[in-house]
Amino acid sequence: MIKVLRVDDRLLHGQVAQSWTSFYHIDKIFIINDEVENDEFSKVTLNLAKPKNVELLFYELAACRDALLDALENDDRVMVIVENFSDAWQLHEILPTIHSINVGGYRNKSDKEAIVLNRFVILRKEDIEICQRLMNKGVKLEIRQIPAEKEQLIDLSEVRHGTG
Structure with missing residues (x-):
């Protein structure tokens, strides 16, 4: 079963892993990212961050459908991590039963028109549009670095005024 879908521009790091x-009680972590799937050095580096008792699997976005559908059906507790909102949207198209997405870190500092939600989450106009589409489908978008933090729901009502 898929326990959490996370958007994090760093993918997997110690804080997330632990x-x-x-x-x-995650058994498997799926990192869905086309670049990482084809980069052995990145795979080795990301494997260093995972707990010993957790299996880490890598998939390209186009090739993850069967693995995700299997994860829904079996007893393994799965965490899915993507790097951006575009990938999260595509995963939601594959798995419309996803009703919540955790946003960890998403820092688009190079975009001068980006909207800062907090020090960890900075959204570009196209990210805001994807977030709105997800919320229109009933998906809750919550920002938390770690589970012990109070969740901050993404509220686009004020943000939309600034993006016109």
């Missing part, structure tokens, strides 16, 4: 896997 806190989220412990909180949800």
Whole structure:
């Protein structure tokens, strides 16, 4: 079963690996990212961050459908991590039963028109549009670095005024 879908521009790092896997008793982490799937150095580096008792699997976005559908059906507790909102949207198209997305870190500092939600989450106009589409489908978008933090729901009502 898929316990959490996370958007994090760093993908997997110590904080995520330890806190989220412990909180949800995660058995497997799926990193869905086309670049990482084809980069052995990145795979080795990301494997260093995972807890010993957790399996880390890598998939390209176009090739993850069967693995995700299997994860829904079996007893393994799975965490899915993507790097951006575009990938999260595509995963939601594959798995419309996803009703919540955790946003960890998403820092688009190079975009001068980006909207700062907090120090960890900075959204570009196209991210805001994707977030709105997800929320229109009933998906809750919550910002939390670790499970112990109070969740901050993404509220686009004020943001939309600034993006015209």
